[in-house]
Amino acid sequence: YFNKETLLFLDGEWVNAQDGKTNLYSQTLHYGAGVFEGIRSYKTDKGVSVFKAKEHFKRLHYSAEKMHIKLKYSVEELTDLSYELLERNNLVDAYIRPLVYLGENMALQPTEDVHVMLCAWEWGRYLGDTQLKLMTSSFQRPNPKSCFVEAKVSGHYTNSILATTEAKQKGFDEALLLDMNENVAEGPGANFFFEKDGKLCTAPLGNILSGITRQTIFELAEDLGFEVVEKFFKVEEVYQADGAFFTGTAAEVAAVGSLDNHSFNLPWEKTMGYQLAKAYQNCVHTK
């Protein structure tokens, strides 16, 4: 993720990534009480563009607010810093990771000592380019009555790590997690869509992260004349699907080939997901 030359932004200064230091009594390190984002930049005709920067930094503000963390940088300042970060590191097609973490305090109430870090690196498509073999996870997504599921909180990702690790150990590529009512929710780091008889379907908001890529897919589907239904559904409905895909900033639009070894009816190239994956690439490289 970094080498000798890499620079990152830390609390108002540009520091060498290898010299970046943190307090080992950090509340975030001990309890996971930190918030973060995952953003991508792309080469466009007009130069490098941070895709939906405003939406990402608004979500960072939302996440911080939910965790009672005072974030001192505005959406605009964070956007400008992202561009400076890319320029200082000579990056164009990159993944940007802003992290808001807390300083020294072992109590269970957020300290006022808030740190902001931004780093970036070149990162290929997170889930790769091959059709993913999914398994239904034995882990549920966090319950909205036990945390703010729409906030991107560091600690929430222990659930994701457990789910992905279980899937890989069982010979699958990735997990698909259910919500507390046994409806399909999302992946460990991506939202999930399936298609059946020319209609797309995805879980409604409530028990999932409100993905920015998910929203982009809604916009692109409308342009293409594809209907998207937001509803609760069970794994059995997915077993009968014609196709499926994950959406996320890191994963982009990732083809899913099967769930629990039930393959989908259509070859990927014949699906709406395939067309949306192409439209997404076009979108991020032109906006």
Ligand code: PMP
């Ligand atoms: N769900 C989860 C749990 C995630 O971690 C992510 C990645 N941020 C997503 C969905 C997709 O969100 P986005 O499209 O905003 O990257």
